[in-house]
Amino acid sequence: MEKNRMEAFSDGVLAIIITIMVLEIKVPETGEGRFSDLLPFVPKFLSYLLSFVYVGLYWNNHHHMLQSCKKVNGKVLWANLHLLFWLSLFPFTTAWVGEHHDSSAPLAIYGLVLLMAAFAWIILLQTLIDANGRNNILAKAVENKTLKEKISPFIYLAGIVCSFFIPWLAIIFYTITAIIWIVPDQRIERALNNSEAEG
Amino acid sequence: MEKNRMEAFSDGVLAIIITIMVLEIKVPETGEGRFSDLLPFVPKFLSYLLSFVYVGLYWNNHHHMLQSCKKVNGKVLWANLHLLFWLSLFPFTTAWVGEHHDSSAPLAIYGLVLLMAAFAWIILLQTLIDANGRNNILAKAVENKTLKEKISPFIYLAGIVCSFFIPWLAIIFYTITAIIWIVPDQRIERALNNSEAEG
Amino acid sequence: MEKNRMEAFSDGVLAIIITIMVLEIKVPETGEGRFSDLLPFVPKFLSYLLSFVYVGLYWNNHHHMLQSCKKVNGKVLWANLHLLFWLSLFPFTTAWVGEHHDSSAPLAIYGLVLLMAAFAWIILLQTLIDANGRNNILAKAVENKTLKEKISPFIYLAGIVCSFFIPWLAIIFYTITAIIWIVPDQRIERALNNSEAEG
Amino acid sequence: MEKNRMEAFSDGVLAIIITIMVLEIKVPETGEGRFSDLLPFVPKFLSYLLSFVYVGLYWNNHHHMLQSCKKVNGKVLWANLHLLFWLSLFPFTTAWVGEHHDSSAPLAIYGLVLLMAAFAWIILLQTLIDANGRNNILAKAVENKTLKEKISPFIYLAGIVCSFFIPWLAIIFYTITAIIWIVPDQRIERALNNSEAEG
Numbered sequence: 001m002e003k004n005r006m007e008a009f010s011d012g013v014l015a016i017i018i019t020i021m022v023l024e025i026k027v028p029e030t031g032e033g034r035f036s037d038l039l040p041f042v043p044k045f046l047s048y049l050l051s052f053v054y055v056g057l058y059w060n061n062h063h064h065m066l067q068s069c070k071k072v073n074g075k076v077l078w079a080n081l082h083l084l085f086w087l088s089l090f091p092f093t094t095a096w097v098g099e100h101h102d103s104s105a106p107l108a109i110y111g112l113v114l115l116m117a118a119f120a121w122i123i124l125l126q127t128l129i130d131a132n133g134r135n136n137i138l139a140k141a142v143e144n145k146t147l148k149e150k151i152s153p154f155i156y157l158a159g160i161v162c163s164f165f166i167p168w169l170a171i172i173f174y175t176i177t178a179i180i181w182i183v184p185d186q187r188i189e190r191a192l193n194n195s196e197a198e199g
Numbered sequence: 200m201e202k203n204r205m206e207a208f209s210d211g212v213l214a215i216i217i218t219i220m221v222l223e224i225k226v227p228e229t230g231e232g233r234f235s236d237l238l239p240f241v242p243k244f245l246s247y248l249l250s251f252v253y254v255g256l257y258w259n260n261h262h263h264m265l266q267s268c269k270k271v272n273g274k275v276l277w278a279n280l281h282l283l284f285w286l287s288l289f290p291f292t293t294a295w296v297g298e299h300h301d302s303s304a305p306l307a308i309y310g311l312v313l314l315m316a317a318f319a320w321i322i323l324l325q326t327l328i329d330a331n332g333r334n335n336i337l338a339k340a341v342e343n344k345t346l347k348e349k350i351s352p353f354i355y356l357a358g359i360v361c362s363f364f365i366p367w368l369a370i371i372f373y374t375i376t377a378i379i380w381i382v383p384d385q386r387i388e389r390a391l392n393n394s395e396a397e398g
Numbered sequence: 399m400e401k402n403r404m405e406a407f408s409d410g411v412l413a414i415i416i417t418i419m420v421l422e423i424k425v426p427e428t429g430e431g432r433f434s435d436l437l438p439f440v441p442k443f444l445s446y447l448l449s450f451v452y453v454g455l456y457w458n459n460h461h462h463m464l465q466s467c468k469k470v471n472g473k474v475l476w477a478n479l480h481l482l483f484w485l486s487l488f489p490f491t492t493a494w495v496g497e498h499h500d501s502s503a504p505l506a507i508y509g510l511v512l513l514m515a516a517f518a519w520i521i522l523l524q525t526l527i528d529a530n531g532r533n534n535i536l537a538k539a540v541e542n543k544t545l546k547e548k549i550s551p552f553i554y555l556a557g558i559v560c561s562f563f564i565p566w567l568a569i570i571f572y573t574i575t576a577i578i579w580i581v582p583d584q585r586i587e588r589a590l591n592n593s594e595a596e597g
Numbered sequence: 598m599e600k601n602r603m604e605a606f607s608d609g610v611l612a613i614i615i616t617i618m619v620l621e622i623k624v625p626e627t628g629e630g631r632f633s634d635l636l637p638f639v640p641k642f643l644s645y646l647l648s649f650v651y652v653g654l655y656w657n658n659h660h661h662m663l664q665s666c667k668k669v670n671g672k673v674l675w676a677n678l679h680l681l682f683w684l685s686l687f688p689f690t691t692a693w694v695g696e697h698h699d700s701s702a703p704l705a706i707y708g709l710v711l712l713m714a715a716f717a718w719i720i721l722l723q724t725l726i727d728a729n730g731r732n733n734i735l736a737k738a739v740e741n742k743t744l745k746e747k748i749s750p751f752i753y754l755a756g757i758v759c760s761f762f763i764p765w766l767a768i769i770f771y772t773i774t775a776i777i778w779i780v781p782d783q784r785i786e787r788a789l790n791n792s793e794a795e796g
Contacts, residue, residue, distance in 0.1 A: 005604060005660055007204060012410075012612030015211030020620065022287045023219065027294040033302025052287070056280040060273070063204055074657070078779070081653040088619045088649070095624040103630025182277070206403060211609075214410030221486045222418065226493040232501025251486070255479040259472070262403055381476070405602060413609030420685045421617065425692040431700025450685070454678040458671070461602055580675070 003072050006080055010062060013084045017091060018055045021048055024095040044098030050171075051094040053178045054114070058087060058121070061181075065124075068138040071131045079127040083120035089113045107163035107170040114174065115156040148180050202271050205279055209261060212283045216290060217254045220247055223294040243297030249370075250293040252377045253313070257286060257320070260380075264323075267337040270330045278326040282319040288312045306362035306369040313373065314355040347379050401470045404478055408460060411482045415489060416453045419446055422493040442496030448569075449492040451576045452512070456485060456519070459579075463522075466536040469529045477525040481518035487511045505561035505568040512572065513554040546578050600669045603677055607659060610681045614688060615652045618645055621692040641695030647768075648691040650775045651711070655684060655718070658778075662721075665735040668728045676724040680717035686710045704760035704767040711771065712753040745777050 025044050031037030072080075093113045096106040129139045159173035224243050230236030271279075292312045295305040328338045358372035423442050429435030470478075491511045494504040527537045557571035622641050628634030669677075690710045693703040726736045756770035 002660070002664060005608065008207060008605060009608045009612055009656060011204065011208045012211055012609055013616055015208055016215055016613055016616040018283075019212055019215040019219065019287055020616065022290060023222075023620075024624070025288075025291050027223070027291070027298050031299075033295070033299030033305050035304040035307075037304065038308070049284075052280075052284055056277070059208060060276050060280075063201070063276070067201065077657050077660070078653070081649075081657075084615075085646075085649055088616055089622075091619060092622050092624070096630070099624050100628075100630030105632040105634065106630050108632075109635070207406060210403065210407045211410055214407055215414055217482075218411055218414040218418065218486055221489060222421075224487075224490050226422070226490070226497050230498075232494070232498030232504050234503040234506075236503065237507070248483075251479075251483055255476070258407060259475050259479075262400070262475070266400060406605060409602065409606045410609055413606055414613055416681075417610055417613040417617065417685055420689060421620075423686075423689050425621070425689070425696050429697075431693070431697030431703050433702040433705075435702065436706070447682075450678075450682055454675070457606060458674050458678075461599070461674070465599060 003066060003069065006072050006077060007063075007066055010080060010084065011059070014055055014059045014062075014087065017087055018052060018059075021051055021055075021091045021094050024048070024091065024098060043101040044095075047094050047098040047101065050175060050178060051090050053182065055087065055090060057178065057181050058083075058117070061121075065128065065138065068141060069128050069132050069136065072128070073131045075127045076124070076131050079120070079124040083117065083124050086113055086117040086120050101171070102167050104164045104167060107167050108160050111156050111160040111163060111170060111174060114177075115153060115160070118153055118156060152177055152181070202265060202268065205271050205276060206262075206265055209279060209283065210258070213254055213258045213261075213286065216286055217251060217258075220250055220254075220290045220293050223247070223290065223297060242300040243294075246293050246297040246300065249374060249377060250289050252381065254286065254289060256377065256380050257282075257316070260320075264327065264337065267340060268327050268331045268335065271327070272330045274326045275323070275330050278319070278323040282316065282323050285312055285316040285319050300370070301366050303363045303366060306366050307359050310355050310359040310362060310369060310373060313376075314352060314359070317352055317355060351376055351380070401464060401467065404470050404475060405461075405464055408478060408482065409457070412453055412457045412460075412485065415485055416450060416457075419449055419453075419489045419492050422446070422489065422496060441499040442493075445492050445496040445499065448573060448576060449488050451580065453485065453488060455576065455579050456481075456515070459519075463526065463536065466539060467526050467530050467534065470526070471529045473525045474522070474529050477518070477522040481515065481522050484511055484515040484518050499569070500565050502562045502565060505565050506558050509554050509558040509561060509568060509572060512575075513551060513558070516551055516554060550575055550579070600663060600666065603669050603674060604660075604663055607677060607681065608656070610685065611652055611656045611659075614684055615649060615656075618648055618652075618688045618691050621645070621688065621695060640698040641692075644691050644695040644698065647772060647775060648687050650779065652684065652687060654775065654778050655680075655714070658718075662725065662735065665738060666725050666729050666733065669725070670728045672724045673721070673728050676717070676721040680714065680721050683710055683714040683717050698768070699764050701761045701764060704764050705757050708753050708757035708760060708767060708771060711774075712750060712757070715750055715753060749774055749778070 025041055025048060028037040028040070090113065093106070093110040097110045100106045125138075125142060129136065129142070132138060155173050155177045159170040159177075162173060163170035224240055224247060227236040227239070289312065292305070292309040296309045299305045324337075324341060328335065328341070331337060354372050354376045358369040358376075361372060362369035423439055423446060426435040426438070488511065491504070491508040495508045498504045523536075523540060527534065527540070530536060553571050553575045557568040557575075560571060561568035622638055622645060625634040625637070687710065690703070690707040694707045697703045722735075726733065729735060752770050752774045756767040756774075759770060760767035
């Protein structure tokens with residue numbers, strides 16, 4: 001019950017975040033309805049696409065993570081709000097990168113928010129494991145950190161550093177991380193299937 | 200469970216898309232509260248109405264499609280996000296058409312996003328059938344493609360081509376497709392009823 | 399199941415409508431943080447308050463109406479979308495009235511949208527009764543139209559006419575209707591209680 | 598059932614409120630993508646953070662409060678809408694404080710909306726207790742008011758008064774109240790656990 005409402009609230013916030021990001025792609029006011037009016041929107045569109053994938057990733061993994069848990073408590077609720085806080089900054093950082101995709105500051109801040117969201121995710125995971133016990137499916141599933149989990153924060157960090165020297169390389173780093181994460185967390189899915197098979 | 204949350208998230212995103220489109224119809228700032236201030240809003244209102252019907256159609260059919268399935272997996276989740284991505288561009292294309300309803304570019308892009316959403320729909324349908332098996336109600340229901348399914352992509356395509364030569368004809372094409380789709384997919388409803396009667 | 403998703407989608411749309419109306423009350427950009435900066439917001443605030451009550455009313459009664467039904471079908475879904483369409487215009491009419499509360503056009507359009515939403519409500523009610531049968535709780539509950547149901551459309555109409563001659567009187571009419579409706583539909587609640595007592 | 602829909606609607610509204618507040622943090626249009634462009638956003642960011650915590654608090658406590666109830670009635674629905682009305686003004690007051698964090702008027706209005714939301718909360722709590730009976734878990738849980746409940750309105754009031762003389766002190770007061778409330782209401786959680794243990 002409690003878990004359901006936390007899921008519903010998170011779904012609501014993520015649905016809004018993913019949708020209001022597109023509001024930045026505004027109708028060109030001075031345009032005359034030509035295709036060339038869309039040119040300034042190309043970087044905005046691409047930054048929207050990247051952030052859409054990131055929010056989709058978080059929604060997808062959030063979904064899988066909660067499926068393998070039974071209990072939530074006060075700490076989990078706040079850890080979840082903490083994650084949503086960083087994700088709620090995506091529309092801002094996305095818009096700023098879309099506006100200045102070759103400047104250091106927007107790209108560094110974009111990476112910083114990604115990094116903070118990744119930390120918030122780890123905290124949420126930990127509070128969920130604490131609330132559900134070491135023997136829970138989730139705890140077992142995440143026992144062995146995969147390579148991508150270990151290196152993601154470092155890629156974000158590399159991206160942040162890069163943004164000061166070779167801005168376009170930062171974008172490459174952020175895109176690579178999205179791609180390596182796009183496969184849903186197989187471990188949790190497998191663990192769930194195993195537990196169903198055993199049960 | 201998993202299916203429910205995918206439905207809830209899709210409902211959230213579709214509810215937001217359908218509602219934020221109306222934000223484009225802004226209070227005329229320079230107006231003095233006369234009826235004539237509404238004149239520039241007539242094309243915007245009509246483009247909003249058309250897109251409202253399209254989002255309503257997608258919601259309605261999404262609803263019917265998922266009702267006849269039991270399982271969703273990682274691929275389905277991403278196919279669903281892919282559909283939502285194209286639908287999330289509706290507010291932009293709707294606003295652009297509302298601003299320049301007699302220009303080629305906005306009408307062509309409007310049709311292109313409709314076409315991409317239609318493709319995304321077909322992909323989602325396919326992943327759902329793959330996840331639920333060939334013997335599922337859904338698979339049987341969509342076995343025989345109806346005429347409207349076969350011709351819709353071609354009408355969108357015709358609309359896109361038309362927008363370069365006779366813009367208003369493109370609008371007619373997009374409107375016709377909405378009208379022929381407004382009847383909910385009888386096949387799925389019938390198949391569901393049959394399966395209930397048999398069960 | 400089907401009913402639940404229609405409720406969830408309607409809740410989503412109504413939640414967004416009620417919340418984005420407040421976006422019209424924007425921070426005074428030229429202001430210097432004085433109380434007097436709020437003066438131009440007084441009519442906007444009051445028009446927001448009135449519309450908030452109306453959306454609250456629709457949500458509340460929607461809630462009661464659906465509680466007393468079991469089935470929804472394709473027609474109900476479209477009748478519901480039709481109602482949501484008119485309600486989705488509230489943010490626009492509210493903002494326009496807030497900007498020009500003493501002009502005829504905004505007040506007449508505000509009343510017109512109220513009237514159309516009232517008609518859409520009656521259509522939705524009728525499709526629900528058709529879908530659930532004459533013996534349904536809902537059909538019985540609404541058998542005898544109450545006075546307020548009979549006169550509401552006429553008050554809206556009176557408000558629309560008034561807005562051309564005595565604008566402030568139109569506001570009074572719209573406010574009165576909200577007040578007489580603020581009590582939830584006792585008949586349905588009573589009928590539900592009776593049916594529970596009998597069952 | 599009825600309770601679930603009220604929760605879902607509240608979740609929707611709160612999710613939108615918490616997310617649209619961030620829209621105030623807009624991309625600096627005249628900026629050139631430098632870190633210094635973010636400087637004017639520091640107070641906006643901090644006021645967003647404070648309001649995010651407040652909405653999170655209301656969501657969290659709303660959640661706990663409803664978990665310990667079974668019934669809702671017409672009065673509860675309106676008391677809930679009344680609370681949502683005041684919370685819906687958060688994006689406005691947050692943006693105004695973010696714009697003029699050292700002015701009296703925005704800080705006083707910010708505190709006034711906090712105070713009104715606190716009153717709306719007390720009214721909602723009372724209507725819920727009336728609807729569920731004196732012997733309900735909720736009624737027992739809130740029997741003995743904790744210190745923080747008793748003093749919160751006075752801290753808001755102190756903040757409002759302060760804002761006219763020492764603006765920054767008002768911010769301190771509002772922040773302190775958020776911090777003392779951030780711990781979820783242990784009494785209700787304990788009462789729920791007790792009732793489960795007894796049941």
